[in-house]
Amino acid sequence: MKYVSTRGSAPALDFAGVTLAGLASDGGLYVPEAWPQFTIDEIVAMRGLPYAELAARVMQPFVGESLAPKRLRELTEQAYGRFAHTAVTPLVQLDEQHWLLELFHGPTLAFKDVALQLLGLLFEEFLAREDSRLTIVGATSGDTGSAAIDAVAGRDNVEIFMLHPKGRVSDVQRRQMTTVRAPNVHNIAIEGSFDDAQAMVKRIFADEGVTASHRIGAVNSINWARLMAQVVYYFAAALQLGGPERKLAFSVPTGNFGDVFAGHVAARMGLPIERLIVATNVNDILHRALSNGDYSTGTVTPTAAPSMDIQVSSNFERLLFDVGGRDGVALAEQMRGFEAAKAMQLTNAQREGAAALFTSARADEEETSRSMRWAYENCGEIIDPHTAIGLHAARAADVSADTPVVTLATAHPAKFRDSVERATGIRPPLPNRVGDLFAREEAFVELPGTYEAVRDHILANAS
Numbered sequence: 001m002k003y004v005s006t007r008g009s010a011p012a013l014d015f016a017g018v019t020l021a022g023l024a025s026d027g028g029l030y031v032p033e034a035w036p037q038f039t040i041d042e043i044v045a046m047r048g049l050p051y052a053e054l055a056a057r058v059m060q061p062f063v064g065e066s067l068a069p070k071r072l073r074e075l076t077e078q079a080y081g082r083f084a085h086t087a088v089t090p091l092v093q094l095d096e097q098h099w100l101l102e103l104f105h106g107p108t109l110a111f112k113d114v115a116l117q118l119l120g121l122l123f124e125e126f127l128a129r130e131d132s133r134l135t136i137v138g139a140t141s142g143d144t145g146s147a148a149i150d151a152v153a154g155r156d157n158v159e160i161f162m163l164h165p166k167g168r169v170s171d172v173q174r175r176q177m178t179t180v181r182a183p184n185v186h187n188i189a190i191e192g193s194f195d196d197a198q199a200m201v202k203r204i205f206a207d208e209g210v211t212a213s214h215r216i217g218a219v220n221s222i223n224w225a226r227l228m229a230q231v232v233y234y235f236a237a238a239l240q241l242g243g244p245e246r247k248l249a250f251s252v253p254t255g256n257f258g259d260v261f262a263g264h265v266a267a268r269m270g271l272p273i274e275r276l277i278v279a280t281n282v283n284d285i286l287h288r289a290l291s292n293g294d295y296s297t298g299t300v301t302p303t304a305a306p307s308m309d310i311q312v313s314s315n316f317e318r319l320l321f322d323v324g325g326r327d328g329v330a331l332a333e334q335m336r337g338f339e340a341a342k343a344m345q346l347t348n349a350q351r352e353g354a355a356a357l358f359t360s361a362r363a364d365e366e367e368t369s370r371s372m373r374w375a376y377e378n379c380g381e382i383i384d385p386h387t388a389i390g391l392h393a394a395r396a397a398d399v400s401a402d403t404p405v406v407t408l409a410t411a412h413p414a415k416f417r418d419s420v421e422r423a424t425g426i427r428p429p430l431p432n433r434v435g436d437l438f439a440r441e442e443a444f445v446e447l448p449g450t451y452e453a454v455r456d457h458i459l460a461n462a463s
């Protein structure tokens with residue numbers, strides 16, 4: 001399997017290559033040269049498989065020669081063995097038509113664990129083979145940081161420097177990062193906002209004074225391997241709800257468009273999917289783009305669902321490439337225009353291509369709260385604000401009554417307990433497996449909000 005860049009000029013790479021590369025050298029994102037296909041019979045034969053085995057089956061065509069099937073199976077076993085539920089991503093029924101797909105049973109209670117637990121193992125595997133080391137540098141406003149740290153803590157040949165804006169992540173989120181005590185984990189609290197931290201990380205990637213001596217890696221969802229791991233649970237859910245003979249719709253709380261793009265990949269591979277509903281909060285660039293072609297940024301409004309408070313959705317570029325004719329040269333020009341003007345209009349081909357599978361909806365703060373209340377009062381389910389936005393969009397969607405609608409539940413409600421308590425009156429407890437979070441010792445350094453301070457700290461502490 002070869003991977004090509006959405007901007008057409010970076011070299012094609014194999015799976016091991018894209019896993020370690022992150023962003024393509026032409027600024028684009030890697031996508032498979034062609035989508036692997038399963039026949040309906042092949043999908044039927046996956047029914048009843050344990051999650052780790054299903055994962056290996058669905059991912060093997062993407063991995064190609066980079067890993068032997070037996071080795072891939074060992075890695076999925078190890079990654080998903082750490083989940084607190086044997087089904088890994090269990091389904092919960094809400095009413096006749098609506099279901100939740102719980103993606104938060106991993107070590108840090110966020111759906112990002114599903115992909116990052118595997119990614120940590122893939123890094124270790126491919127780096128050992130090349131006898132090389134990777135220094136991951138990232139910025140987080142909360143969930144990505146803890147999931148990435150948990151995934152690489154104690155692994156060989158890889159270390160992680162994670163920046164968070166001092167005082168601006170919740171206590172639970174900070175402690176999930178800073179109480180992980182491993183020599184290859186470096187937590188940094190910097191003065192400033194998440195955007196300041198993110199800008200510093202971008203500079204590190206472009207600083208030859210750093211990259212000449214260190215191979216710098218990324219863990220955000222521009223990494224293809226993360227999206228690939230997320231394709232699996234669309235198959236898992238469909239197989240349990242009558243697929244592939246019956247079509248399903250999925251509603252996905254969306255930020256960077258990674259999770260819902262994985263649904264598009266599942267459909268491309270032959271899984272019958274009726275509809276993918278892109279759910280946004282008031283930061284609704286994707287809702288506007290999908291409903292009238294207007295892809296223009298505004299300012300970010302903080303909401304109860306911070307992981308969806310975005311201006312630009314990096315993975316949307318992958319969809320535009322795939323449905324817009326796979327013309328990297330034209331897309332590179334379109335994206336350059338977007339980066340200059342902070343706005344663009346989708347082409348007709350992109351709009352029509354997206355409309356074949358995607359619709360969208362947005363929820364404001366009041367609708368988010370109401371959705372949490374509805375789930376609790378009518379179904380006895382406590383859900384987090386991100387999931388609530390997905391559920392709001394699912395219930396508003398015009399889907400025929402005999403099509404099951406699955407809302408992806410992306411975070412455990414205990415991660416956002418203040419919002420949950422305000423909406424429902426219930427303060428969800430942290431699950432037992434993280435229950436001693438507030439008793440564990442924290443370790444992090446505090447740095448001023450200057451690029452030099454961050455760079456010097458990384459150079460002094462990276463091995």
Ligand SMILES: *Cc1c(COP(=O)(O)O)cnc(C)c1O
Binds near residue numbers: 144254307308
């Ligand atoms: C990251 C995240 C999202 C958004 O996922 P994308 O792949 O960026 O669209 C939604 N909900 C939660 C809880 C998240 O952590």
